[in-house]
Every structure is written in C-alpha cells, then in structure tokens.
Amino acid sequence: MQALFNQIRRLTLFEVALLASLLLLAAFLALPIVFIINHAFKPYNELFQFPPTFLVKEPTLSNFYDLFLRSSASIVPFSRYLFNSIIVTSISLFAVIVSCSMAAYVLSKYRFGLKKAVMAMIMLSLMFAPETVAIPRYLIISWLQINNTYFGHILPFIASPVAVFLMKQFVDQIPNELVEAAKVDGASEVRIFLQIVMPLAMPALATIAIITFQSVWSDGQASTLFMQDETMKTLPYYITTLTSGANNTVAGQGMAAAAGLLMFLPNLMIFLFAQKRIMETMVHSGVK
C-alpha cells in the first residue's frame, strides 16, 4: 500500500500523460454504453435517423411500454422470457461455479494418470468451433429427453472448459505447501477446498462468474435448437425474433432497443458486484 502511495506522489510527467490517455480510452470505450442506453429511449423518428445519432434528443419511455404491454397481448408475454432467462442463468451460474471450481482444484493439486488426458480434452474443446457441436448436442439432448425443460438449457453449460481452465491456472498459483500443511493438520478434502483454496481463488471465481453469466445470459442457441415449446425460450431468443422475420416492424426496432438495454443491465450489475468481490479479496489476499 505504502509503496503504491509513494508511486503516486512521484507521478512523473510521463505517468500523467499515460493517465490522460487512459481517460481518453475509457471515454472511447464508454461510447457503446452511452449508445445502448440512449438508443432505448429514442422515439421512432430518432431510431431511424441517418446518420444515426448518439444522444437522444427527446427521450421517451414508449419503447418500454411497447415491450411490456404490447407483447403481453401476444401468445407468450415478454415476462415469461425474462423469467426463463433469470431461472436458467441463476441455476447455471451456481452449477458452473461449484462443478468447475471443484474440478479445477483436483486438476491443479492432484497427480493422477488421467490428468494429462483431461487437460488435453479441455484444450481441445476450448479451441473447437462451438457451432460444429450444435447438431450432435441436439441429438444428445433429445436422446436424454430434456428438450423443452430447464435441464436442456442448463446442463450443456455445466461442462464449461473455459471456466475450468482459468480456474486451474489460478489455483496453480496457490502454493502446494499451503494445501499440504492443511492436510498434515488433519483437514479433510472438503475442508481444504472450502476453507483454503476457495477463499484464495476468489478473484478467479469472480472472473469465471462474470464470464459464465454473460455467456449464459446472452445465449440464444439453446432456445433456438433445443426448445420447441415457445414458453421455454429465453430473452436473447426473443430479441432476435423482434428484429428478424415476420415481427420485424417499426415497433419491433424500438422494442429491440429497449430489450437490448434490459439484456445489458444485469450484465453491468453482476459485473459491479463481482468487481467488488475481487477488490475485497485482493486486499486480504494471502496468495504468496
């Protein structure tokens, strides 16, 4: 801490310049956010303006009214998609964190014969084009008879190779001596995992939580392929129907903009939450 404060006090001209450029880049990066928020509040005449404007001139809530009221008259109301999305995302998030962190702990701290093979498989699936597994997955889902159930949404996400990989890399940084010391003191495996590895791996946990959340929350594939029942589909699917196909109307564009903002806000929230966790754990971090 002290060292960092001293560094700040000795801000050189070079560092000030860097900070300024950081500010500039941040402003540049924030533009899409400004856009997505403003877009949702635009009335029709501004939505279709060319060239597109960034800031809304006459903000209106009519897009949101359309989204909630008009779509409730259709067969499946907007709230149903939202409900599905929330259920699927929350359960998947929990399941992924539990299963992946456990697997990562074992992969990192144990020595066993299959380890190399498992790591190779993870690397393979990391690099494999996700589109290609869609049809085999569909066949498996229908063979398990879990299409049109929440399981069909959740189960394919549990085996997230990215989460395990990131987690494993982070657990690798936790010294083996720490785990061994706990073992010598008679801690059980579950206890080592819960009380030593998990708290130390909190930053990585937060990272995989963010990654998992946004991939599940914005995934439309499961709804398109595995769900035939309209009442089981999720929000991202609904948004695509708004802008494509028969529903592509003027009102649809406004509704899509509003729904886009609604899709984006939870991402922002979970990020802010996870970010706080990362900061907390970094302060108390006992890694090294």
Next chain:
Amino acid sequence: MNARAKGMAKLAYKWRSYGAGYLFMLPWMIGFAVFMAFPIGWSLYLAFQKVSLSGTGFKYSYIGMQNFKDALFKDNEFTIQLLVFMQQMIFMIPIIIIFSLCVSLLLNQQFPGRFLFRAIFFLPVIFSTGQVLTELFQQGAGDVPFIAQYGIDTYVTENFSKSLADPLLNILGMMILILWSSGVQILIFIAGFQTISKSIYEAVRIDGASPWTSFWKITLPGVKPFIALNLLYTMVDLFTFPFNPIMEQIKSNMFNISTGYGYASAIAWLYFIFIMILIALIMLFLNSSNKARRA
C-alpha cells in the same frame, strides 16, 4: 525399514486422495463427457461422412477423406480466408496483449475513481459476446461511426501520404475490436499483479530502483505466466469469435444442402488442427516460463 513403512503409508495416503479427487471431478467430468467430448467426437466421425437430410432424419454415407480434400484443394474460399485471417491475427494479438498489459498496469495504481475505470475497461467484454454485440453491429455502433462522422478519415488521408494513411486507418478501424477484446486479459493481468508481494517492490525501492526498472525486473517476470495465459486466451477468443470469417463459413456450410454438415465438420477439424499447432507453440512457452519461475 522406517523408510519402507513411510513409503507404504505415502502410497495408501495417495490412494485415498485419488478417490476424493475423482469424486470432486465427477460432476464436471460427466457434463463435459456428455456435452463436449462426445459431440466433438461425433463431429469427427461426421467429417468423414456425407450427411444429407432426408424425411426421416439424417442420412450418413461414408466418403473417406473427400471432405478434407475438398476443403483444402477445391474450396478456394476456405484456404484464402484462413490465410487472411492469420495475417490479421499476427497483427492483433501482440497489440491486444501489450495494450491490456499497459492498461492493467495503470489500473493497478492507486488513484481516485479506479473502481469506475476498471468497470469501464471490462464493460466491452459484456458486449462482445452473443446477442448484445449482434444487436450493436446491426444498429451500427460497431464500425467506429464517429471516424467518418467527425471526418477523421479525410483528415488522415489529407495529412499523410497514402502508404502511411492506409495502415493507420486500418488500425483505427480495428481499434474497437482490439479494445473490446481486451477486457478479460486486463482482469487476468490485474489478478496476476496481486500475486507479486508488495514487500519485493519496497525492497527494490530501498535499493534505489526506479519504478521503470522495478517494472522490467520485478513486475514483468512476475506476470510472465499470466502473459502466456493471456496469449492463449486471446488466441482462443479470437479464433472462436462468432464474427470471424471461418466461423461464418462453417455456419453457412452447415446449412448448405450441397456441402452439408459433414463438410462443415471437416472444415472445423482442419481449422482446429491449424489452431492446435499454434497453441502447442504457446504451450511450450507457458511450460518453460513456469519452470523458469519455479527454479
């Protein structure tokens, strides 16, 4: 005698830990086997088949290496796109890594509003997957509209020679893509910085090292494993990016009746083998840097 007893105990102990280990891995392993490993294996099988859709379902017929031969020697789109894409990658990956390293270094400093900055730099990650990004691209926020809007492009072409202006505009055009794909990398770097003890910096500072040297001598070697990790992550991220031209091709071939799913699988496998070779090189780097660090 004592040593042997110790060895036996060690073996028994190890055996016990193995059991617990497998149990811990079980839920993930099952999910992985069913939803990742098996479908991937299946697609390998399909790569050797001609898949056609009949009234009752899929119809497979074995055609050997024909799909692969077609992809490499007959399909003049796939090979060219692969090469073009590679050129882009060689350009983009170092930029992304260096950029995210710089930004994470700055974000690791103590300054007011750091929390907000961190949030802003990570936000693109939230966009850059799936639906939201598609939406943004459709609505035209993706292609740096302000470059044309504020006349930056004409300014560049008027003030620089053509040979300088073209690459400059190219980089500007890719800027959003580069910035947008560095969020996770920044996060990984920031997490990586936390593994370097503060007392080391203090010791070096007392010894009279400037922040500049302490970066080169302490920070950079310390985060070397994380650089490798980021390198891997960036590559995988870019290679499986839904807007990348190869992905588009795989998708379009999947639903193309004349080529079909078997051909798409073959392309995917070729693409994968290609990436695999690159990743293997990076893994070598990752392993050697890990070893150097432990030594």
